[in-house]
Amino acid sequence: MQHRPEGSSAAHCGLTIRETHRSFMALSNSERQKRYRKRRLGVGGKHERITCLVSISTKRNVERLAFHFDCTITEMIERLINEKTADLLSELDEEGLFRFFTQGALTEDA
Numbered sequence: 001m002q003h004r005p006e007g008s009s010a011a012h013c014g015l016t017i018r019e020t021h022r023s024f025m026a027l028s029n030s031e032r033q034k035r036y037r038k039r040r041l042g043v044g045g046k047h048e049r050i051t052c053l054v055s056i057s058t059k060r061n062v063e064r065l066a067f068h069f070d071c072t073i074t075e076m077i078e079r080l081i082n083e084k085t086a087d088l089l090s091e092l093d094e095e096g097l098f099r100f101f102t103q104g105a106l107t108e109d110a
Contacts, residue, residue, distance in 0.1 A: 062076055062080075065080075088100070
């Protein structure tokens with residue numbers, strides 16, 4: 001008979017069943033969200049959070065656009081902003097380009 005430490009179950013591949021169960025236990029929603037935010041928003045992340053309130057009709061329109069173009073709402077908003085920015089930049093003269101790129105990020109609602 002094999003000696004087992006008190007409180008452990010039968011060994012399986014060097015781990016007790018209890019340890020194996022813990023290794024594969026599903027993460028809670030809050031833990032998944034925390035990890036997601038850390039990957040996306042943390043050091044080395046490529047995203048920043050923006051928060052704004054829009055009218056219900058505007059929200060429905062962006063939802064419809066996202067569905068139509070088969071993308072997420074985030075992807076649709078990025079696409080709209082980037083397309084409008086490209087259109088504007090193609091129309092600006094040198095002084096306008098300078099002003100556009102030196103305005104800096106706004107820290108408060110405009």
